[in-house]
Amino acid sequence: MPYQPARSVNIAQHPSQQQAPHTPMSERNAVVPYSNSNGSLKTFFSVSGSAQSTSTMVMSPDPTPQHSTPSYLSSAPAATPLNHTEPRNYAPTTCGQPARQEPPPKFNLGLVPYQAENGAQDPFYDPGAANTFAAPKMASPLSLQQQQVFDYRSDKLKALTSTPSGYPSFRTAMAPEFFPFVEGSKQHKTVNHGVVKIRNIPFDTKRAEVIAFLGRNSKILNDSDEPVHIIMERVTSKTMDAYVEFCTLEDAMKAVERHHLNTMGGRVSRLGDRPVDVELSDQGCLMKDLFPLAVGIFWDGSRPEFKAQKPDQPWENFKGFISEEEMTMLVKHVEVPHRSPFSKDCPQRPYECLISTLKKFPWSYTDHITISQRRAVFKATCELLRLLARTIYKTDNHTHLNKQLYRRVASAAMGCHGFTPLMKDDIAWFAQMSDEEQQLGYGQPPYAFGWRHQYAMCLKPGMPPDVVEWYIALIRDQTLRDTMSRPLQDRNDIQERTRDTDPYWGHFWAELGHVMGPSFDKLTIAQVAHMEFSAVERILSRALAGH
Template identity: 40%
Template sequence: MLNQLTGTEGRPSLRDIIHPWFVPFSEKCSFMEQSNAGVIRINNIPYEVSRAEIFAFLGRSANTLIDRNEPIHILMDRTTSKTNECYVEFASFDEAVTAVTRYQNAIDNNIHVPKIGSRDVEVTISSQAMLMKKLFPIAKGVLWEEMPFRIIRNAPHSWDNFTGFITEEEMTLLCKHVEGYNNPVFSKQCPERAYECMISTVKKYPWHMPEHITIKERDCMYDAGLRMVGQLQRRISKGEKPERLTPQLLSRLAEAILSCPGFSISQKDNVAYRANMPEHKMRDLGQPRFAELWRHLQVLNTKEGVPLDIIEYYIAVVREETTRIADFQGISQQQRLLAEQRSTSNYWGFF
């Protein structure tokens, strides 16, 4: 791809270098689509239920979303940390209906009463709208039932207008649960639940609506995620609750953040570093080399599948050209640019 761009002379034409097919950068949220996965609801689950138990209950034939997409959402009240219910996403609506039908047939034919742990549970068809309402209960002014979701800003009552999908208070409370400040009894019974709640929040957050997401709200979620990754890393190293707080849970949390289109390259690099993520895993998740030097870029990301040499070539072009332009400026302007560069990165030149 790089050879095709640079051609025989080793320098691309202006037409080629700005062609969308070659440019390796994007604002990824703009390419996201709203999920239309089928959803079922499992009610009356025990608080201490694990993700593995939900998978076992559904059976091997259940065609849920792939594991990387985190199809199981065991909802947790961010205030009390109690588990309420579980939602499971399937590859299609028909697959969700099949799962509910299989459950109902087992009851109707007196084969057995499906249980999770010692509890009889209820399985019903649900929807993306209901799942989103439960995951983002404080979000007002969002019509989750519509496709795509619609935002209300001119409601008769101001408190019914949209102000955001999450609040800083919600994220703070979520962190408090893993740090043992809130409801330690629940946290001790099922210490992984708050981390799984963060995974579900990151995966289901409506990133496909970037025009309604502020940098402040995004950074609030990122700060909570980074804080929780560090806390989980420390708890695992101490051998705390090894049957619940596992390296796999840490990997799931870190991967959910790194695969998120809303976080910046530098933010993802901080999470990967704190989680001790291996280099090959970072590359699989689309992280470029020298990601720590992207710290001044708030929303710019790389396109999925773009080769590393193309990314680094474009950065080199930006560095060379901005440096050339800076050299033609007056002394005072050069001093200002150099001072600004010290707070960003000379890897990108004066960009």
């Protein structure tokens, strides 16, 4: 009976022993070669169970270094094919399988299945059964992901990109219903509300006292619209007259008539301990008192009408609605209050003056507002917010300077159409507003901190955020491609300057080509807006040239 090794141990025989008869079990010194799983013979197990090592083993029909005679027993090395020290089939092979000299098959990632050579075919392979149980064709994961992304898009973006290539034509991209950018200052609208003027008011008059004086039945504007304007001279901080805006002219006339009837009945109208005069006024008088240094114009309601330039009288020519010195002095009244005796008992007056300036400034006349003038207003706004926050932090219970006043100043600044998205983002950081509050309450675009070089352009009201992101991504990619097509020196200069700015808009600033300095500060907002929209049009025309 032949020896049966336990646990399916494979038995390999040397070619010289294939014709030899089986060794009977009675011979105690007989040895049985043991083959491990990879087909190599390393140990002979004796019947008694003792292991005996040997150096004469056979792995394959061809000689290998392990099967050949040791070097110390032979005078010359054995000849091998191609004069190599190792044969090509040196790798272990499965027992019983012939070793082939052919090279391995080519590394092919094609869809054609591997064809067996020499007509060999797997006997257990049934093409019919394979086709029967074949899985149905499914959409690739990438297409499923694209479909999910497309489903989450807004309807406007779907309509914009519903083309075979996914890109609209240049004409469609510039259409008003899709183009998401507008000139921010042009969104300011002037409305001729009814106005009542109160003369001879006490210098420490408060806003709440004026509202109470007119009565709760007076149809003045909402508090968010800041209907009360207590005029203050920005240079001397002296309190002047007060103006109150009503919803309509008829409402203002009723308020004035009621006070006149009280005066005729012997009840003098008083504000505090001082008799005051109440009269009907208009937006022109209000604007003239708010911007007293604006020469060379006359006010048609809340709209300025510019006079012709007089070369022989330059002091009569228009230079701006406000001056940088006015904004500087407005901040100085807060920083050094002991030098402003008129605002000693009314420390809130400079802040209220700033609110009235931001609300009533004619921002839509961009041809007459320079970059430096707007920067002066913004700088004063940030400084006053910082000073007010510090005062509130140091003083717990202050009658005039409180959190309500801080919210009023911040809200007026965020609603100012003359400020850029980046300026409003800075103000929101001062006021600790959330991103959701900025976008929903004040129409800020997503990632407003990345709008570094947009001095006139802003988000169109009501435009979905994903449409804005799509346009910005298109501009960013195209400007980056344009940079790579420039000469090496220019490309290196642009990439070096990119480190100091935000890459959200790509190299849009390089397309604009602004040169910072006094010449840029003298540009009007209208000129900057023309440059920005022209740059966007050029970039989109190149990006959508083939669509």
